[in-house]
Every structure is written in structure tokens, then in C-alpha cells.
Amino acid sequence: MAPIAIDPEPVAAAPAHPLKAAAAPKQDLSKLAANPLARTYRGNKAGTIHMEGIPEFADPLEKREWVKVQLAAAFQYWGKLGYGEGLSGHITCRDPVWPDHYWMNPIGVHFSSVKVSNLCLVTPEGYVHDTIGAQLAINHAGFIIHSAIHKARPEVQAIGHCHSLHGKAWSVFGRPIDILTQDACLYYDNLAVYKNFGGIVLAPEEGKNIAEALGPKSMAAILQNHGLLTLGSTIGECAYYFSNLDRLCKVQLMVEAAAASGIKKVVIDDEDAAFTAATLQNPHNVYANARVELDLIIEERGHILLK
Structure with a gap:
């Protein structure tokens, strides 16, 4: 029998535009309130709340x-969180009357014992003011670090630094935290790392180096082998940036320990992190987060703070 030609099975033509996996829906800032703080709460229908x-x-x-009062409350809050470490740790805030002066805690006084009456006013030259504020010694390293940053960043009102447990533990890696959680977006494109440990800060050069590492816009820094440092347009902003970053350093340490056993970690993508940061990083929002804690301190310890 003569062979019979058999046509091959027809092959379906490939679609002109292959289907792609649907992208996750993204939120749009243009549809939200222009005021970042107004995005975070709802009031009454009349708009009076x-x-x-x-x-x-x-x-x-x-x-x-x-x-x-805010400065004393911030120190009491830090004391409540267990940040005290001997003579270490300081927060400064520009004086509203003389902006080239700033208020600071006295050295050797536990954070939980700082009150309005023992705050020191520091002159531009770095000395305790002769007549205004407490007549007590201040931390020398605090003056060197803070004065350099206040000079480099004139828009900054408050600066805080201490040797919190989780902050200094994570600092030994000399790397930023990953943007792993919603609250970590507060530090998206907003966190510097000072990759050097020049010893205890006793000379002006180290203060200038830290200020340069912060750059023109970062509100927080990890100081390698040292700890954390945060800035703020208010004391509350500075204090909240710090306490939140210390907690996130703890989260990072926990995540790294889990990841080392083979559990995959997922980092928030840049688009979602930037979207979230546009609200979280607004100074009014950061202050509102801090106010929850500082108002509680004032309610609980106002009789001590105001002495």
C-alpha cells in the first residue's frame, strides 16, 4: 500500500500579548488628604473633630x-524604656528665645530623675549658662556631637543619642535596618550609617564626621559599634524616632536569627515603602506618635517633672 501523507496536528498560534501575572494593586497618594496627619484619623461628619x-x-x-517640659518628659520616657547607661546619653533642644543656645540634661543624673529644674542651658561656646538653667555639669561628648549637628543642620531643633541595648547590638554590623514592617518605613531613605568607630567622642573631629554621615536630610543614624542617634523638629519627634528605631533593631536581630535557620524574610518593596513613608515621616505624624507616650509621662509624673 502506498504511504499516505498525514498532516501534523495543528499548532495553536501564540497570543500576540502573552498574559502576565496581575500586579498587586497599589494605593495612590493623589486620592488622599493633602495633609499627612489628616490621613491617619477620622472625625465627625461636620468636620469639627x-x-x-x-x-x-x-x-x-x-x-x-x-x-x-517636653524635654524632661522625653528623658523620663527613656528612663522608663531602660535606656540609662551610667554617664552616657543626651538629648538637646534649641532654646526658642536664643536659638544658638540649647537645653540639655546634666551628666550623672539618671534619665528617670531629669526634671525641668535640673535642665542645663548651654551657650554657643559649649558652656553651662551662668544664670539661666541648672548650674550642673554636662556631658562633654554630648556637646561635641550635638553642637556639630546643630551647626550643620540649622533646621533641626532636637538631637538625641544614648546606648540603648538593641541599637548598640545591631550597630556592630555597620548596616541599616531592612524595611521589614510598616513602622520601618519611617526610616525609608531616611537613615544614615556612620561606618566608623573612632573611640569615645572627646574631640570635635568626630562630631563633624557624624554630622557629615547624616547628610542634609536623614533624621536618624546608626553609629557603628556605638549606638543610635536621631533628630527632630520637636523633642517628641526626636524621642520617637529613637525609641522606634531601637525596637526595630530588636526586630531585625530576631528576623536575622530566624532567617539563619532557613526561613525566608520578605522586605517591603520600594514603591510601597515610599508610599508609606510619605505619611509616616511627616513631622506632625511623628510628633503625634510621640505625644501618646509623653502625655502619659506628664500625666503619671507631672508632679516630678515640673519641680
């Missing part, structure tokens, strides 16, 4: 008193 942001003061003397 609001969450307050950073307060404004017409009188610099009145603001000075508010700054001192």
Missing part, C-alpha cells in the same frame, strides 16, 4: 517652658 499636630507659640518664652 481634629487631631492636633505640633503646637504653635506666639511667645518664645511660653514656648521655652513647653520645650523644657
Whole structure:
């Protein structure tokens, strides 16, 4: 029998545009309130209920008193979190009356014992003011670090640094935290690393080096083999940046330990991190987070703070 030609099975033509996996839906900032703080709460239908942001003061003397209470409360908060480490640790805040002066804690006083009456006013030359504020010694390293940053970043009002447990543990790696959680987005494109340990800070050069590492916009830094440092347009902002970063260093250490056993970690992608940071990093939002803690301290310990 003669062979019979058999046509091959027809092959379906490939679609002109292959189907792609659907991308996860993204949120759009343009559809949200222009005021980042207003994105975080809901009031009544009439629009008369609001969450307050950073307060404004017409009188610099009145603001000075508010700054001192906030500063004392921030130290009490740090004491509550167990950040005390002997003579180490300091927060400074520019004086509203004389912006080239700043308020600071005295050296050798536990954070939980700092109150309005033992805060020191520091002159531009780095000395305790002769007549205004407590007549107590201040931390020399604190002056060197903070004065250099205040000079380099004139828009910054408050600077904080201490040797918190998880912050200094993570600092030994000399690398930033990963953006692993929603609250970590506070540090997205907002966290510097000072990759050097020049010994205990006793000379001006180290203060300048830290200021340069921070650059023109970062509000937080990891100081390798040392600890954390944070900035703020208010004391509350500075204090919250610090406490949140210390907790995130703990999270990072826990995640790294789990990942070492083979569990995969997932980092938030840049687009989602940037979207979230656009709200979280607003100074009014950071202050509002801090206010929850500082108001509680004032409620609990106002009788001590105001002495």
C-alpha cells in the first residue's frame, strides 16, 4: 500500500500579548488628604473633630517652658524604656528665645530623675549658662556631637543619642535596618550609617564626621559599634524616632536569627515603602506618635517633672 501523507496536528498560534501575572494593586497618594496627619484619623461628619499636630507659640518664652517640659518628659520616657547607661546619653533642644543656645540634661543624673529644674542651658561656646538653667555639669561628648549637628543642620531643633541595648547590638554590623514592617518605613531613605568607630567622642573631629554621615536630610543614624542617634523638629519627634528605631533593631536581630535557620524574610518593596513613608515621616505624624507616650509621662509624673 502506498504511504499516505498525514498532516501534523495543528499548532495553536501564540497570543500576540502573552498574559502576565496581575500586579498587586497599589494605593495612590493623589486620592488622599493633602495633609499627612489628616490621613491617619477620622472625625465627625461636620468636620469639627481634629487631631492636633505640633503646637504653635506666639511667645518664645511660653514656648521655652513647653520645650523644657517636653524635654524632661522625653528623658523620663527613656528612663522608663531602660535606656540609662551610667554617664552616657543626651538629648538637646534649641532654646526658642536664643536659638544658638540649647537645653540639655546634666551628666550623672539618671534619665528617670531629669526634671525641668535640673535642665542645663548651654551657650554657643559649649558652656553651662551662668544664670539661666541648672548650674550642673554636662556631658562633654554630648556637646561635641550635638553642637556639630546643630551647626550643620540649622533646621533641626532636637538631637538625641544614648546606648540603648538593641541599637548598640545591631550597630556592630555597620548596616541599616531592612524595611521589614510598616513602622520601618519611617526610616525609608531616611537613615544614615556612620561606618566608623573612632573611640569615645572627646574631640570635635568626630562630631563633624557624624554630622557629615547624616547628610542634609536623614533624621536618624546608626553609629557603628556605638549606638543610635536621631533628630527632630520637636523633642517628641526626636524621642520617637529613637525609641522606634531601637525596637526595630530588636526586630531585625530576631528576623536575622530566624532567617539563619532557613526561613525566608520578605522586605517591603520600594514603591510601597515610599508610599508609606510619605505619611509616616511627616513631622506632625511623628510628633503625634510621640505625644501618646509623653502625655502619659506628664500625666503619671507631672508632679516630678515640673519641680
